[in-house]
Amino acid sequence: MIAYLPAKGFSKRVYRKNVREFCGKPLIEWTLIQLETAKHIDMTYVSTDDEVIAEIANKYTTTVVWRDYLQGLDDTAGVPQKHWFQWMDAHGGLPEEYLDIFCTSPLRFPGDIDRVIERSQKGYGTRVMTMGLWYEIDLYRTHPNGQASCVIGDKGVDRYLFGTNATHVTRTAPARATVEDASKIRTDTNMDTERLILMKPEVVDYVTVPWWQTLEADFPDTFELCEWLMEKHILKGQGDEMYYAYQRTTT
DSSP states (O other), rough: HHHHHHOOSOOSSSSTGGGGGTTTTHHHHHHHHHHTTTTTOOOEEEEOOOHHHHHTTTTTTTEEEOOOOOOOOOOOHHHHHHHHHHHHHHTTOOOOOEEETTOOOOOOOTTTHHHHHHHHTTTTEEEEEEEEEEEEEEEEEOOTOOOOOOOOEEEEEEEEEOOSSEEEEHHHHHHHHHHHHHHTOOOOHHHHHHHHHHOOOOOOEEEEEEEEGGSSSSSHHHHHHHHHHHIIIITTOOOTTTHHHHHHHOO
């Protein structure tokens, strides 16, 4: 299977986060290592506008797809994805499904990517997602007056799946339709409108992970938290060797 990894050079919330040091390596490199050592990934396509990111990507089994269009600071994820679709169409076409992955969600154990891909072989939804498992949840909707109202309040009656650590197997056909809509919105400031377009009801297949694996290194405080969780609960002093050890067991 191929993988699609978008990674721009600039960032509004954490300065150049994709190449910022994270557990001793640039953040993006951890996702590249995870892809390199996954037994089901043949090639990773890195969509970028940045020379440093391209240099890091070229250390691994990747093809760099340069964003040769005028980018907006607030472009949604659908803009580079549509560009990648067009690039792939011009270079042999897309397969029926691909792995959609983000380097801002680096909290993956060895084998997590392969679990998602193997689940896709049995699934029938529009995509396969990695989701964090919660047993108790209170969900509140905020209001402009500073108050909030409870939407869901549950203490262990059901299991809830929360978020995603941005490791999806995506079916190409429905993704094309979504991207066509998403590409019409180049800003994420009008979130109500974006939700109407990007969060259409869909049936998905999933694999579960601990809830903390769904956290993203997308803000200064969560960047530091993700780094601590990565070292404490995943790497445990072994560094990238644990991923290469997994690779050796699968070849």
